[in-house]
Amino acid sequence: MEKSNIIGLLPSDLLSFLEMMGEPSYRSKQITHWLYQLKATTWDDMKNLPLGFRQVLSQRFDIGQTRIETKMVSSDGSMKYLLRLADGNGIEIVIISHRKHTTICLSTQVGCPVGCSFCATGQNGYTRNLTYQEIVESAWRAQIESNRVVKNIVFMGMGEPLLNYEQLSKAIQTFNHPDGFNIGSRHMTVSTIGIPDKIIRLAQDWPQVNLAVSLHAPKNELRKQLIPINDVYPISQIMKTVEKYIAMTHRRVTIEYSLWTDINDQREYAFQLASLLRGLLVHVNLIPGNPIAECHFVPSSPARVMTFARILEENQINVTIREPHGQDIGAACGELYGLHHKRGVVE
Ligand code: SF4
Structure with a gap:
């Protein structure tokens, strides 16, 4: 029988499995404690589980498959x-160290x-x-590898999260669950180019x-040069959805704006x-653009970013300028993947 992966399994599914095996439900907490708090990578590590049950688990589940x-x-x-x-595909994960906390970008x-x-991922096409x-598992592996305890998650890496809504929502469930990563919902951020019906699902x-x-x-004319899908979801539709989202959740929305010289920073x-x-x-979160090989856009200078920010402020719009992170390792989304893709490492 092909083995399943235990990492990320919804706590409710783990409980169903335990029930089917005639095991007490408290085993669920024991297993998830080993996996997510103690970062166990073998079933043998889990000494408080009976040996026979550990053998059953090892025949049924892998602890991670990446x-x-x-x-x-x-x-x-x-x-x-x-x-x-x-399956041989590759994805990126970035861990960002701030002064007081660590954020993971998934x-x-x-x-x-x-x-x-302007995005290396976008220029390298879509697989699945x-x-x-x-x-x-990407967060679990990166935590083990980096030896950091991550308390904030941003879904801002490769891909448009809301075009994979069902899987995104299940991942949030495991991250949020007390027996999973136990990360509060307010410490997670979904970044989207604006898929209206899925923004409403997220609010619900x-x-x-x-x-x-x-x-x-x-x-719209400018935005569709940057984000081709703007033809499908124009700015007026996105803004109406943002208004509805705010009315439903009473939460502040971050508007991200990458700045490129003489493209969108005038x-x-x-x-x-x-x-x-x-x-x-x-x-508004202003992001000095990240240069990539596939695009000729030039990141805006600090002076132009400041001018843009000042105009927003003078017009009563809250604004911050995002600090650059990981510029020397090409932390822009998709660059590492793109490099391997071109070398033929990623199938
Ligand atoms: S910026 Fe985000 S939505 Fe746009 S191509 Fe890159 S990963 Fe996709």
């Missing part, structure tokens, strides 16, 4: 991993179908959705999970963005 293939460490402490999946798809012009267990299912919408332009775009967002419970 491996870290490449690791890069930045001078600022950020780490980037290429994770090899069981992928939700192998590649991405959205095809943003990740399963929820692969998403959870996970109203405490943070929402970040990548806008990158205040006008003063008039800052004024247009301010007028688009006026009166909404939003916060």
Whole structure:
């Protein structure tokens, strides 16, 4: 019989398995404690489980089915991993060290179908959705490898999370569960280019999970040059959805805006963005663009980023400038994957 993966398995599914095996339900907590708190990687580590039951578990389940293939460490402490999946595909994980906490940036798809012009992942095409267990295992592996306890998760790596909604939602369930990673919903952020019906699903299912919408332009003509799917979901539809999301959750939405010289960082775009967002419970996160080989865009200079931020502030829009992380290891989404893809390492 082909083995299943225990990592990420929904606690309710683990309980069903225990019930089927005639084992007491408290074994679930014992197993998840070993997996997620003590980071056990073999069944033999789990000494408080009866030997016979450990043998049953080892015949039925693998403890993880992926491996870290490449690791890069930045001078600022950020780490980037290429994770090899069981079917040979590869995905990226980034661990970002802030002053007080550690955040992990997770992928939700192998590649991405959205095809943003400034994004290495988007330029390398789309292969498939990740399963929820692969998403959870990527965080589990990176925690073990980095020896960090991650308390914040952003779904901002390879892929558009809301185009893989069912698996994303199950992954959030395991991350959030007290017997899983036990990470509070408010410590998780889903970043999307704006898939309206799925934003509403997120508000219904996970109203405490943070929402970040990548806008990158205040006008459709400009935005569709950056995000081709804007033709399907124009800005007016996205903004109406953001309004509805805020009304449903009473939560502030982050608007992400990457800045590129003479592409979308001109003063008039800052004024247009301010007028688009006026009166909404939003916060703008300005991101100096990350250069990639596949795109000729030039990241905006600190002075241009400051000018853009000042215009927003003067128009009563909350704004922060994101600190760059991991620039020396190419922490922009998809670069490491792209490198291996081109070398033919990723099938
Ligand atoms: S920026 Fe995000 S949505 Fe756009 S292509 Fe890259 S991974 Fe996909």
